[in-house]
Amino acid sequence: MMETNEILDAAKEKMNRTVEHLDNELLNIRAGKASLNVLNAVVVDYYGTPSPVNQAASVTVPDAKTVLVQPWDKKMIPIIEKAIMAANIGLTPSNNGDQIRLSIPPLTEERRKELVKQVKAEAENARVSLRNARRDAVEHFKKSQKEGMAEDIAKDGEEAVQRMLEKFSKKIDELFTAKEKEIMTV
Secondary structure, rough: OHHHHHHHHHHHHHHHHHHHHHHHHHHHOOOOOOHHHOOOOEEEEOOOEEEEHHHHHEEEEOOOOOEEEEEEEHHHHHHHHHHHHHHHOOOEEEEEEOOEEEEOOOOOOHHHHHHHHHHHHHHHHHHHHHHHHHHHHHHHHHHHHHOOOOOOHHHHHHHHHHHHHHHHHHHHHHHHHHHHHHHHHO
């Protein structure tokens, strides 16, 4: 029989991971502003080792519409350019022999709406994940009750999990609203 705190802690851990995962996923969705995260999905062959771009070059954001990639070795410029094109992140690299410049194009209204749909889908997946964590915890309480846990303790545990779900759902709503606002702000 699991203890009440063990069940609640396991549910809280799952819900925390869900919110963190959503936060990371939302960072990868480009909102028309330059961000270092735009290159997270780009992997280059750095002397025989697949590596993220930021391990083969200095990546900076000099202004809201530009990402600069300055390879530590100039021979890496064409390799990084190819990797950026292959990653299909919607940006076309241009280089001046020293560094690669990525200009972030302004988003069209249509593209903004597509991005909001994508964010909404990510948020919904996170909500489903939260509900699954609640369901697992409730099942543990029911199982523990059959194994001898007092009924009122099990019911209190189920109510605590429900309150936890509501708290984490609110966090997801806040993340979604903030990202939607960021995307829709011209």
